[in-house]
Amino acid sequence: xxxxxxxxxxxxxxxxxxKWVLQGVSLIxxxxxxxxxxxxxxAGKSTLLRLIGGVDHPNRGRIERGCRVSWPMxxxxxxQGSLTGRxxxxxxxxxxGHENDISHRIAYIxxxxxxxxxxxxxxxxxxxxxxxxxxxxxxxxxxxDIYISDxxxxxxxxxxxxxxxxxxxxxxxxxxxxxxxxxxxxxxQFCTAGIWLDAGRAHWFDKIDDALKxxxxxxxx
Amino acid sequence: xxxxRTPASxxxxxxxxxxxxxxxxxxxxxxxxxxxxxxxxxxHIVSMMVIFTIIRMRVVGGIDVAVWLMVGMxxxxxxxxxxxxxxxxxxxxxxxxxxxxxxPVDTVLVRVSLEGFLMILIATILLCGAGLFGLGIIPVDPxxxxxxFFGLWLVGVGFGLMASVVTELVPEAGKIIEFxxxxxxxxxxxxxxIAVVPPPYRExxxxxPVAHGLEAVRLGFAPHYHAIPELxxxxxxxxxxxxxxxxxxxxxxFATKLITQ
Numbered sequence: 001x002x003x004x005x006x007x008x009x010x011x012x013x014x015x016x017x018x019k020w021v022l023q024g025v026s027l028i029x030x031x032x033x034x035x036x037x038x039x040x041x042x043a044g045k046s047t048l049l050r051l052i053g054g055v056d057h058p059n060r061g062r063i064e065r066g067c068r069v070s071w072p073m074x075x076x077x078x079x080q081g082s083l084t085g086r087x088x089x090x091x092x093x094x095x096x097g098h099e100n101d102i103s104h105r106i107a108y109i110x111x112x113x114x115x116x117x118x119x120x121x122x123x124x125x126x127x128x129x130x131x132x133x134x135x136x137x138x139x140x141x142x143x144x145d146i147y148i149s150d151x152x153x154x155x156x157x158x159x160x161x162x163x164x165x166x167x168x169x170x171x172x173x174x175x176x177x178x179x180x181x182x183x184x185x186x187x188x189q190f191c192t193a194g195i196w197l198d199a200g201r202a203h204w205f206d207k208i209d210d211a212l213k214x215x216x217x218x219x220x221x
Numbered sequence: 222x223x224x225x226r227t228p229a230s231x232x233x234x235x236x237x238x239x240x241x242x243x244x245x246x247x248x249x250x251x252x253x254x255x256x257x258x259x260x261x262x263x264x265h266i267v268s269m270m271v272i273f274t275i276i277r278m279r280v281v282g283g284i285d286v287a288v289w290l291m292v293g294m295x296x297x298x299x300x301x302x303x304x305x306x307x308x309x310x311x312x313x314x315x316x317x318x319x320x321x322x323x324x325p326v327d328t329v330l331v332r333v334s335l336e337g338f339l340m341i342l343i344a345t346i347l348l349c350g351a352g353l354f355g356l357g358i359i360p361v362d363p364x365x366x367x368x369x370f371f372g373l374w375l376v377g378v379g380f381g382l383m384a385s386v387v388t389e390l391v392p393e394a395g396k397i398i399e400f401x402x403x404x405x406x407x408x409x410x411x412x413x414x415i416a417v418v419p420p421p422y423r424e425x426x427x428x429x430p431v432a433h434g435l436e437a438v439r440l441g442f443a444p445h446y447h448a449i450p451e452l453x454x455x456x457x458x459x460x461x462x463x464x465x466x467x468x469x470x471x472x473x474x475f476a477t478k479l480i481t482q
Binding site for chain 2: 053054055056057059071072078079080082083087090091092094095096097099
């Protein structure tokens with residue numbers, strides 16, 4: 001369960017504080033419910049995911065995580081360019097306390113990311129597709145109760161996307177998802193509930209279809 | 222389902238992972254990076270030795286100039302590497318704050334530990350190497366040497382903790398700190414004896430805790446060394462503890478701000 005209580009967020013710009021991105025977002029995401037986040041570009045979807053994932057902090061309000069929440073998957077950071085894929089993998093496993101079965105998890109990540117020999121090359125030599133495949137495999141290899149996904153299903157080529165979708169489906173059985181996607185089909189496939197972000201506020205819908213409908217009605221025709 | 226980890230165990234696993242990662246980064250980035258870790262102090266020491274030989278200075282403060290230089294230089298590097306490497310720890314590890322287990326203070330603490338660890342290895346290797354050339358490198362009072370080295374490291378830790386926060390919050394401050402720290406090399410008495418400076422000016426120089434540390438290390442190697450009369454190991458440690466406290470306080474106060482965008 002995640003409690004988001006009256007969260008305000010704005011970013012520092014070069015000219016002082018910017019405009020409010022989130023303005024009083026309050027939500028309760030119940031356990032075992034997968035949620036899709038919809039809203040226009042710049043509505044604050046990624047910002048909200050980053051706040052929930054604990055990567056960034058709200059200016060006002062608070063966020064409570066009563067379970068193991070992943071870092072925002074598909075988000076660009078988290079890999080150090082000068083180190084190899086394997087070294088980055090070891091690091092992520094270690095900080096999540098998976099020291100004992102680390103070789104098992106490394107083997108899984110190497111296999112899933114399909115990096116082959118590039119796994120032992122520095123990450124800065126990777127293409128963006130390779131990077132996101134590694135990031136996706138990393139987050140699957142660590143056990144979480146809630147996975148936060150920012151457009152990760154769009155990573156890689158068609159074959160990898162199919163594989164990622166299959167892995168996601170398997171994931172939904174043991175954990176839940178909070179996801180942003182511009183693919184309606186993806187959202188309907190994985191999510192039951194929906195959140196529509198509009199003008200800095202969040203609206204909760206028990207059904208993802210209602211959230212999509214509200215979102216579409218808000219768009220100028 | 223595994224047990225929920227305690228905060229202490231999370232912090233410990235973060236430190237371990239960061240330490241291994243920093244060590245790999247430090248020793249493997251660039252060509253023969255590990256060799257340069259050793260060579261940098263060697264180059265400094267040897268070039269200064271050449272200059273001292275040219276000006277025909279054989280003895281400083283009653284001890285062999287080679288030992289005087291080498292010991293002082295190693296002590297200075299202990300402080301300097303710890304301080305400068307940890308100052309940039311937050312910027313260099315920004316990508317890792319994606320994982321909320323990793324806090325800015327962790328990256329600083331891990332870097333100072335790694336630098337301290339590496340400097341102990343480097344100092345041991347270089348001193349043994351100097352021993353092969355017949356220099357008297359067996360300290361008469363090993364405990365005093367360790368105490369002084371540890372004190373210098375602690376000053377570096379305190380400096381790094383404070384400077385890492387300040388440079389992150391006020392980027393311009395980084396440039397000023399860099400500029401101000403240039404003369405520290407000279408003012409610490411690493412390459413000239415502070416004892417020769419006459420009193421009214423020496424009072425200023427001995428405000429610098431690193432100068433106390435270097436004199437204390439030399440005194441530990443050779444008790445007959447004419448250290449500055451104002452030498453106080455208590456001042457070195459007092460300065461170190463005060464700056465560490467202040468540094469940790471800054472990290473605590475700005476913990477959220479450092480990772481907020």
